[in-house]
Amino acid sequence: MKLRYRTVFLSDLHLGSSGSRAKDISRLLKRIDCDTLYLVGDIIDMWRLRSKWNWPAEHNDVVRRVLKMVKKDTRVIYIPGNHDEGARQYAGLEFGGVELLIKDVHLTADGRRLLVTHGDQFDLVVKHHPLLSSLGGIAYEWLMALNRLYNVGRMRLGFRYWSLSKFIKLKVKRACTFISRFEETLVKEAERMGVEGVVCGHIHKAEHRVESGIEYFNCGDWVESCTLVVEHDDGQMEVLDGIELLQQIRDAKHRHQGKHPKHGKRAKHGKHAPVIAGAGDVLDDDDDDLEPVEVDIREPLPIAR
Numbered sequence: 001m002k003l004r005y006r007t008v009f010l011s012d013l014h015l016g017s018s019g020s021r022a023k024d025i026s027r028l029l030k031r032i033d034c035d036t037l038y039l040v041g042d043i044i045d046m047w048r049l050r051s052k053w054n055w056p057a058e059h060n061d062v063v064r065r066v067l068k069m070v071k072k073d074t075r076v077i078y079i080p081g082n083h084d085e086g087a088r089q090y091a092g093l094e095f096g097g098v099e100l101l102i103k104d105v106h107l108t109a110d111g112r113r114l115l116v117t118h119g120d121q122f123d124l125v126v127k128h129h130p131l132l133s134s135l136g137g138i139a140y141e142w143l144m145a146l147n148r149l150y151n152v153g154r155m156r157l158g159f160r161y162w163s164l165s166k167f168i169k170l171k172v173k174r175a176c177t178f179i180s181r182f183e184e185t186l187v188k189e190a191e192r193m194g195v196e197g198v199v200c201g202h203i204h205k206a207e208h209r210v211e212s213g214i215e216y217f218n219c220g221d222w223v224e225s226c227t228l229v230v231e232h233d234d235g236q237m238e239v240l241d242g243i244e245l246l247q248q249i250r251d252a253k254h255r256h257q258g259k260h261p262k263h264g265k266r267a268k269h270g271k272h273a274p275v276i277a278g279a280g281d282v283l284d285d286d287d288d289d290l291e292p293v294e295v296d297i298r299e300p301l302p303i304a305r
């Protein structure tokens with residue numbers, strides 16, 4: 001089963017950091033068939049890699065999955081963000097068929113032009129207070145680690161995933177002001193460029209809204225919310241929950257095999273094992289169809305300082 005889209009926009013995968021949901025990203029990419037894949041920044045977290053080299057096999061699998069899509073004629077455009085800004089110096093070049101660009105204007109099937117940018121250039125905190133933003137980054141990582149622990153407990157008890165940062169973003173007014181200012185600035189930039197909308201990432205908050213006639217899309221992230229923006233073949237754009245998509249694929253697969261979608265193989269023992277979002281033991285996980293490693297990243301990539 002393949003999910004067919006004209007364009008897929010993913011951002012903030014943060015590969016190389018322990019929080020990255022790399023396995024889920026690979027699972028989803030495996031099921032996607034699209035003409036163009038935009039990687040909208042913070043794909044490889046060079047900030048984290050610089051302080052601690054952490055590149056498990058699952059993170060490499062994402063790279064291999066993307067390269068496989070290139071081989072199958074998907075156009076892949078990588079627009080670096082602030083966590084992979086080292087790659088910006090290679091803008092205009094191509095790596096294994098992946099095009100590197102600072103920003104792009106995407107033309108939808110129904111003729112709308114959308115500015116594609118990571119968005120950190122429009123984040124005043126990152127721009128003027130780099131120390132503050134990296135401290136914020138460390139605090140964020142601690143919070144995420146705490147949130148993961150909490151959710152392991154919740155899932156063992158059969159509860160749904162609960163997002164701490166979503167809660168904070170909803171509750172804390174300052175975070176709201178920050179987010180709305182970011183969104184506003186990007187809408188203004190699209191207006192200035194005379195395009196119909198913008199697709200960005202950076203603030204880890206998936207979104208679609210229309211502000212003064214300009215469409216604002218944010219891809220969210222794959223550290224926590226696991227979201228993506230897609231363009232259907234008719235030009236319709238949509239923000240999707242990646243974990244829900246994976247669940248639908250799983251259910252469809254079980255229906256196909258004539259099993260009850262909720263209980264899978266374990267049902268015959270009469271045990272109601274909870275289906276955990278992201279736990280892919282029921283999903284076909286073999287990576288035999290992956291190409292041999294073409295890019296083996298053992299050494300840190302050169303980083304411009």
Ligand SMILES: [Mn+2]
Binds near residue numbers: 042081083202203
């Ligand atoms: Mn960013």
